[in-house]
Amino acid sequence: MRFSPATALVLQALLDGRHHGFDIMDATGLPSGTVYPILRRLDAEGLVRSKWEKDGVARKEQRPPRRYYELTPGGARTGREHVARLTAPAPARLQAQPVEN
Amino acid sequence: MSADVRLRRALRLVGTAAWLVPAALRADWRREWAGELAAWIDDGRPDAVRHAFGAWSDAAWLRQRQVADLSALDDLRHGWRQLREHAGFATLAIGVLGVGMAACITAFSVVSQILLRPLPYPDPDHVVTLWERQGATEGRLDASPGNFLDWQARATSFEHLAGAEPYSHDYFDGERPEVWRMLNVTSGFFETFGLAPIAGRTFGADEYIDGRHRVVVLSATLWRSRFNADPAVVGRRITLNSEPWQVIGVMPDAFEPNLLEGRGSRILAWAPKVPQEYEARIRGGGFWNVVGRLKPGVSIEAARAEMDALARQIEQEQPRTNRDSRIDVITMREHLVGDVRSAVWLFAAAVAVVLLIACVNVTNLLLTRGAARSQELAVRSALGASRWRLLGQLLVESLLLAGLAAGVALALATAAVRALAALGPANVLWIDTLHVDGRAAGFAALLSVAVAAFAGLVPALRLSGVGRAGATRTATGDRAHRRLRAGLVAAEVALALVLVSGAALLVRSFVNLLAVDAGFARSQVAVVQMFAWDRNPRPDQLRTFFGEVLGRVQGLPGVQSAGIVTAMPFIEANIDVQTLFTIVGDPPPAEGAEPRASVNVATPGYFATMAIPVLRGRALSEADGQASPPVAVISQALADRYFRDRDPVGRHLLGRGRGKPVDIEIVGVVGSLRHERLDEAPRMEIYRPFAQGPSGSMTVVARTAVDARSLVESIKHAVWAVDPLQTFYRTTTIDELVSRTVATRRFALVVLAGFAALALVLAAAGLYGVLSAIAQQQQREIGVRMALGATWLDVARLVVGRGLAMVAVGVVTGIAGAAGTGRLLSSFLFGVSPQDPWTLGGAVLVLVAVATPACFLPARRAASASPAEVLRTD
Numbered sequence: 001m002r003f004s005p006a007t008a009l010v011l012q013a014l015l016d017g018r019h020h021g022f023d024i025m026d027a028t029g030l031p032s033g034t035v036y037p038i039l040r041r042l043d044a045e046g047l048v049r050s051k052w053e054k055d056g057v058a059r060k061e062q063r064p065p066r067r068y069y070e071l072t073p074g075g076a077r078t079g080r081e082h083v084a085r086l087t088a089p090a091p092a093r094l095q096a097q098p099v100e101n
Numbered sequence: 102m103s104a105d106v107r108l109r110r111a112l113r114l115v116g117t118a119a120w121l122v123p124a125a126l127r128a129d130w131r132r133e134w135a136g137e138l139a140a141w142i143d144d145g146r147p148d149a150v151r152h153a154f155g156a157w158s159d160a161a162w163l164r165q166r167q168v169a170d171l172s173a174l175d176d177l178r179h180g181w182r183q184l185r186e187h188a189g190f191a192t193l194a195i196g197v198l199g200v201g202m203a204a205c206i207t208a209f210s211v212v213s214q215i216l217l218r219p220l221p222y223p224d225p226d227h228v229v230t231l232w233e234r235q236g237a238t239e240g241r242l243d244a245s246p247g248n249f250l251d252w253q254a255r256a257t258s259f260e261h262l263a264g265a266e267p268y269s270h271d272y273f274d275g276e277r278p279e280v281w282r283m284l285n286v287t288s289g290f291f292e293t294f295g296l297a298p299i300a301g302r303t304f305g306a307d308e309y310i311d312g313r314h315r316v317v318v319l320s321a322t323l324w325r326s327r328f329n330a331d332p333a334v335v336g337r338r339i340t341l342n343s344e345p346w347q348v349i350g351v352m353p354d355a356f357e358p359n360l361l362e363g364r365g366s367r368i369l370a371w372a373p374k375v376p377q378e379y380e381a382r383i384r385g386g387g388f389w390n391v392v393g394r395l396k397p398g399v400s401i402e403a404a405r406a407e408m409d410a411l412a413r414q415i416e417q418e419q420p421r422t423n424r425d426s427r428i429d430v431i432t433m434r435e436h437l438v439g440d441v442r443s444a445v446w447l448f449a450a451a452v453a454v455v456l457l458i459a460c461v462n463v464t465n466l467l468l469t470r471g472a473a474r475s476q477e478l479a480v481r482s483a484l485g486a487s488r489w490r491l492l493g494q495l496l497v498e499s500l501l502l503a504g505l506a507a508g509v510a511l512a513l514a515t516a517a518v519r520a521l522a523a524l525g526p527a528n529v530l531w532i533d534t535l536h537v538d539g540r541a542a543g544f545a546a547l548l549s550v551a552v553a554a555f556a557g558l559v560p561a562l563r564l565s566g567v568g569r570a571g572a573t574r575t576a577t578g579d580r581a582h583r584r585l586r587a588g589l590v591a592a593e594v595a596l597a598l599v600l601v602s603g604a605a606l607l608v609r610s611f612v613n614l615l616a617v618d619a620g621f622a623r624s625q626v627a628v629v630q631m632f633a634w635d636r637n638p639r640p641d642q643l644r645t646f647f648g649e650v651l652g653r654v655q656g657l658p659g660v661q662s663a664g665i666v667t668a669m670p671f672i673e674a675n676i677d678v679q680t681l682f683t684i685v686g687d688p689p690p691a692e693g694a695e696p697r698a699s700v701n702v703a704t705p706g707y708f709a710t711m712a713i714p715v716l717r718g719r720a721l722s723e724a725d726g727q728a729s730p731p732v733a734v735i736s737q738a739l740a741d742r743y744f745r746d747r748d749p750v751g752r753h754l755l756g757r758g759r760g761k762p763v764d765i766e767i768v769g770v771v772g773s774l775r776h777e778r779l780d781e782a783p784r785m786e787i788y789r790p791f792a793q794g795p796s797g798s799m800t801v802v803a804r805t806a807v808d809a810r811s812l813v814e815s816i817k818h819a820v821w822a823v824d825p826l827q828t829f830y831r832t833t834t835i836d837e838l839v840s841r842t843v844a845t846r847r848f849a850l851v852v853l854a855g856f857a858a859l860a861l862v863l864a865a866a867g868l869y870g871v872l873s874a875i876a877q878q879q880q881r882e883i884g885v886r887m888a889l890g891a892t893w894l895d896v897a898r899l900v901v902g903r904g905l906a907m908v909a910v911g912v913v914t915g916i917a918g919a920a921g922t923g924r925l926l927s928s929f930l931f932g933v934s935p936q937d938p939w940t941l942g943g944a945v946l947v948l949v950a951v952a953t954p955a956c957f958l959p960a961r962r963a964a965s966a967s968p969a970e971v972l973r974t975d
Contacts, residue, residue: 033154067133
C-alpha cells in the first residue's frame with residue numbers, strides 16, 4: 001500500500017488515540033473527504049479495524065453511536081515505521097491526549 | 102441556525118451521496134456519518150454542512166473499491182505501464198489493429214452513407230421508379246411515352262405517377278449559350294417526392310398546356326451557380342431556346358431525384374411536359390423515366406402484381422410493340438444504389454477479412470508476448486490473484502490496445518474516406534459526400550470492444566491459466582501453446598490466400614474486359630454531341646447545318662476523317678431508337694414476333710473515322726443522297742440473327758419512316774458495336790444515310806493523329822462558325838467514354854488488390870514474428886545442436902521447415918476457402934471461372950514467394966548466433 005503524507009497523518013492520529021473519523025479529521029486538519037477513504041483503505045489492508053462504540057456510551061451522551069477505529073498490531077507497527085519515515089514534525093494540535101472510549 | 106437545522110441539512114447532504122454506496126454497506130455508512138455529524142454538532146463545532154460534503158468522496162471510494170471497475174482502473178494503469186515499457190510490441194500491435202480497423206470504419210462509412218443513407222422524402226419507401234423490361238433483354242429500359250400514358254391512365258396503386266423526359270434546353274444570358282440538362286415532367290412529379298420548394302412554387306395544372314408551359318423550376322445548385330442565390334429570382338424572365346421563360350420556383354438541395362444517375366450529369370431545372378398527340382403511339386424505344394408514390398396501405402408487392410397484370414393486358418392490345426414487355430417496379434433506394442450494392446458488400450467482405458487477419462496477427466503477438474510474461478503472471482497467481490482476476494487484467498490490457506488502435510484507425514479512416522470521396526468512381530452516387538461522422542466514431546468504439554475481445558480472449562484464457570499450471574516448463578511454452586500460434590499463422594495465410602486469389606480473378610477479368618473488341622477504335626477520336634432540333638426544325642435545315650459543320654471539321658488541321666452519327670457508342674446520353682421491320686421475301690412473321698433492331702443515322706465518313714470494318718458489300722456513300730433510293734447497312738449482329746447463312750447484301754427491308762412504310766435496300770454489312778458496356782452483347786443496328794433521314798440529335802466524331810482532346814475546342818469553334826448560338830451537350834474523346842464505363846471495375850480492382858497486398862504483408866509479418874519468437878526461445882537448443890556439429894544449413898532448415906509447414910497448412914485451407922468464395926465473386930468476373938486453377942495457382946505462388954523470406958530471415962539470424970555465446974548467456 002502507498003503511504004502518502006496524508007496517510008501518515010491519519011496513522012499518527014490513530015497512534016495518538018484518536019478513534020473516530022471526525023476526531024481524526026480535526027486532529028490532522030485533513031478534510032473528511034480525504035480522511036475517510038484513507039480509513040477505508042487501511043481497513044481493507046488489515047492495518048485498522050473498526051467497530052461500533054458501546055451502546056452505553058452513545059446512550060449516555062444521548063447521541064447516535066459512532067464508528068470506532070483502532071490500529072491492529074500489524075497496523076501499529078507499520079504505522080510507526082512510516083510515520084517516522086514520512087511525516088514532518090507533527091503540527092502543534094496533534095498532542096498525545098488519550099480520549100476516553 | 103439551530104443545531105437541529107444544521108444536523109438536518111448535513112444529513113440531507115449525506116443522503117444525496119448514499120446511492121453511490123454499495124447497497125450492502127449503505128445502512129451502516131449512513132449511521133456512521135449520522136453519528137459523526139451529531140457528535141460534531143453537539144460539541145458546538147462549526148461547518149458541519151461543509152464537512153458533510155466529504156460523504157461524496159467516501160461514497161465514491163466505496164463504490165469503486167467494491168465493484169470490479171476499481172480493478173479495471175488498476176488494470177488500465179498497469180496495462181499502460183506495460184505498453185510504455187514494451188513500446189516496440191505496442192507500436193506493432195496498435196499499427197496492425199489500427200490499419201485493419203481503419204478499413205472497417207471506412208467500409209462502415211460507405212455502407213451507412215451510401216447504401217443506407219436516409220432519403221430526404223416523406224415516407225421514402227413509398228417512392229418508386231418504374232421501368233420496362235423486354236423479354237430476355239438484360240437490364241431495365243426507360244419507358245416509352247405510349248406505355249407510360251397507359252400506366253398513368255389505368256394503374257390504381259399509385260397516389261401519383263409521373264413521367265420525366267430528359268431534355269436539354271439552351272440558356273442564353275446575352276454572351277454565350279449554354280446547355281441546361283433538364284427534365285420535362287408530367288403532372289404529379291413534384292407531388293411524388295413531397296418536398297416543398299424553398300422559393301416560389303411548382304407547376305400548376307394549367308401549365309402543362311402548350312403556350313402556358315414556358316415556366317421553369319430551378320435546382321438549388323443552378324440557383325446558386327447561375328443566379329448567385331438571388332432571393333428575387335422567382336418571377337425573373339430568362340431566355341431558353343430563344344424564347345422567354347419565367348422562373349417560378351427553386352427546389353431544395355435535398356430534391357435531387359438522381360433519376361439519370363449513371364448518365365453522369367446533374368439535372369439543373371424542370372419544365373412542364375406538354376404531351377404531343379403522336380407520343381401516345383410511341384411504344385418501341387423508350388427514353389422516359391417514370392416515378393410514382395404508392396397509395397397509403399398499398400405494398401410494393403401489390404403494385405408489382407397490378408403492373409404485371411397491366412403489362413400483359415397491354416401486350417394483348419399492342420402485340421406488335423409490346424410482345425414480352427413487362428414492367429419493373431423498384432423502390433427509389435433500389436434504383437439509386439442497387440447497382441453498387443453488391444460491390445459495396447464485396448468491399449465490406451474484403452475489409453472484414455483484412456480485420457480478421459489483423460486480429461489473428463495481434464492474437465499471436467499477444468501470445469508470444471504472454472509467453473515472456475508467464476513468470477509475472479505465475480507470481481500474481483501465487484499471491485492470491487484468482488484466474489478471473491488475471492483474465493480481467495489481460496482483457497483490460499487488450500481493450501487499452503484496441504482503444505488506442507481505434508484512435509489511430511479514425512485518423513487513417515478520415516484520410517481514406519477523403520481519398521475515396523476525391524478519387525472514387527464518379528457514377529457511384531453520393532461518393533463525393535463521404536466523410537467520417539459521429540456514427541463512424543461510435544462504430545469505432547464498439548469495434549474496439551469487439552476487437553479486444555476477439556484478439557485478446559484466447560491469449561487471456563491461455564495465459565490466465567498459467568497460474569494454475571505454474572510457469573511454463575519449456576523454453577518455447579507448452580506444446581499446445583506452440584500449436585495454437587502455428588494454427589493462427591496458418592489461418593492468416595489461408596485468409597490472405599482468399600483475398601489474393603480474389604484480387605487475381607478480378608485482375609484477369611479486367612484484362613479480359615479491356616481486350617474485348619468494342620467494334621470500333623478506342624483512341625484518337627474527338628467526340629462532340631449536340632442537339633440541333635430547336636435551331637434547325639426542318640430536315641433541309643438540318644442537312645444544311647450539319648453539311649457545313651462536317652465540311653469545316655474535315656478541313657481542320659490534324660483531322661484525318663470525320664463523320665456524324667445519331668447513336669454514339671458509350672456516350673452518357675445514349676440514344677437507342679428501335680424499330681420493327683420485315684425482310685422482303687421472307688415468310689411474314691407471327692404477330693408480335695416481327696424482327697426488331699436499333700436504327701442509327703450516319704454520314705459515310707463515320708465508319709472510317711470509328712474504324713468500323715466493312716465486312717460485306719459497301720459502307721454508306723455520298724451517292725446515297727436525298728433523292729437516291731433508300732439504302733442501309735446493317736451490323737453483323739443483325740445479319741447473324743435474321744439472315745444466318747444468307748447474304749444480306751441486296752436484300753430489302755420494309756420499315757417505317759415518319760409513319761409511312763419504306764422499302765430499304767441493304768448495301769453492306771459492317772462490324773457490330775457495343776454501345777453501353779464492354780461486357781454486353783453487340784447491338785443489332787440498321788444504319789441509314791443522314792441525307793435520307795436527317796436528325797437533330799447528332800454527335801460529331803473526328804479522327805486525328807494528334808491528341809484528340811486538343812481537337813475538341815477546334816470542333817466547337819468550327820460549329821460556332823456556322824451557328825454561334827449552337828450549344829454542346831457533351832464534349833470528350835472516345836477513350837474517356839470507354840474508360841468511364843470501366844471506372845467502377847477498375848476502382849474495385851485497385852481497392853481489392855490493395856487489401857490483398859495488405860493481407861500478404863500482415864500474414865508475412867505474422868509468420869516472421871512467430872518464427873522469430875520461436876527461434877529466440879529455442880536459442881539454447883539451437884546452440885547445443887551447433888555445438889554438437891550442426892551446420893547453419895541444418896539450423897536454417899529447422900526454422901524454415903517449421904515456417905513452410907505452417908504456410909502449407911494455410912495454403913491447403915486457403916484453397917478450399919478461395920474455391921468457395923470464388924462463387925461469391927462470379928457477378929464481377931468476366932471471361933474467367935471463379936475456380937480457375939491457373940489463377941489460384943498463381944495466387945499460391947505469390948503467397949509462397951512472400952512467405953519464404955519471412956521464414957528465411959529468422960532462420961538466418963538463429964543460425965548466425967555463436968553457439969558459445971548462446972550457451973554462455975544461458
